[in-house]
Amino acid sequence: MGSETYHEPYDVLSPAARDMHRALWSLIEELEAIDWYAQRAEVTNDAELRAVLLHNRAEEIEHAMMNLEWIRRQDSLFDKNIRTYLLKDVPITEIEEREEGKEGGGGESEGAGASLPERGGSGRGLGIGSLRGR
Structure with missing residues (x-):
């Protein structure tokens, strides 16, 4: 079992x-x-073909959102960013600035690899705790 899209050995x-x-x-x-x-x-x-194609498009959007929700539930960094950026009425480019203002500075609140699962883990972070202030 394998895929051309894997960048590391499947096993x-x-x-x-x-x-x-x-x-x-x-x-x-x-x-x-x-x-x-x-x-x-x-x-x-x-017109009838257009209606069928747009119906099919709508179904694919539903499927995409179901996939995205599964991803959000598995990965804390996806969850954080989805909660930050989606379903907001403010200009998209201002969201990051507002969030950084709340955190008191720039940069990410979690490490770049914070969403990587431990071996055999749940996919909800590295499980090593915060490295800030050490």
């Missing part, structure tokens, strides 16, 4: 890492399908 990746890979690639494929259906719907001259 050394944890089951959690393999599942995340599956979910991420499923999300990519759903987003690609959304784009394809939208393009096809835009250029067809047949």
